[in-house]
Amino acid sequence: MHENRQRTNENVDRISTHVYSSKDNKSMHKSLNGEFILYQILLEQIFNKNQALTFYKNSLLEYFxxxxxxxxxxxIEFDKEYKSKKAIHWYTRETCIYKILNQALRTQCIDDIIPFGSFIRDLNKQLHKEHKLFIKQQKTSNREVYRGQFISKDxxxxxxSCQQGLISMKSFLSTSTNRKKALEFATSRSPPNDELTSILLEIDVNLNYLTxxxxxxxxxxDHPLRT
Structure with missing residues (x-):
């Protein structure tokens, strides 16, 4: 996802990745057939519109x-007023919904991902719809986006160590086309603990090869005028 925005809560800016080195094909193959594949299977089940999600529809308030x-x-507001066409709007609101969902995706906590099943499906569907519209409007296939954030030193x-390897994000990723703002966000605050450091991600997006x-x-x- 691309949005020119900054979040104010330092605890919700972190993301986690799956990192697989191509230097050790056996190790990479084993990893890909383990945690990575299982996590992808779970997400594919959620994304599959033909897969019933009846057991995903419990109240968030009741569950958490x-x-x-x-x-x-x-x-309470989410349980009463949420509509599928508002998935992105809800995801970008700086509330506990965003924090809990991203934490669940980062840590791959299946028990906490399941209650968000319908929401994740709606979010993915709305992103695919916007993706198709976005691609039609682009004159070039390459785009550079940025993200300033905290990340663990490990x-x-x-x-x-993963040059030429495979990197897979565990959660939805918000970025900006404004490098200066992303850099300011990465350096304007001190990491909350010694295990974290600030980085600026520079991502080259090839619109012809997106998965x-x-x-x-x-x-x-939730804040269309914020840059």
Missing amino acids: QPDDKTDKQIM EVNRLK KPYADIKRLT
Whole structure:
């Protein structure tokens, strides 16, 4: 996803990756047939419109039972008012919904992913729709986007050792076309602990070789005027 935005809560900017080095084909093959494949199977089941999600539709409030009053009100609002056409809008709201979902995806916590099944499916469907519209409007196939964020030092080392390897993001990824703003976001705050460091991701997107939807979602976000 591309949106010119910044989040204010330092705890929700982190992402996690699957990193597989091509230097060790046997190890990479084993990993791909383990945690990576199982996680992809779960997501494909959720994305599959022909797959019933009856057991995914329990109330978020009932499942998570938050103690915080604000979080409780947000979940009540979500349970009562959520509509599939508002999936991106809800995902970009700076609420507990975004934080809990991304945490579940980053940690691959199946128990916490399941209650969001219908929401994840709607989000993926809306992104695919926006992706098709976005591609039709583009005059070139290459695009560079940026993301400033916190990342664990261990993960930085894994990324450095994975040149020519496979990197798979565990969650939805928001980026910006504004390098300066992404860099400011990466350097404007100190990491909350010694295990994290700030980085700037520079991502070259080839629109001809995408395996996941990519789109400009500014007009659908909770804050379309924020840059």
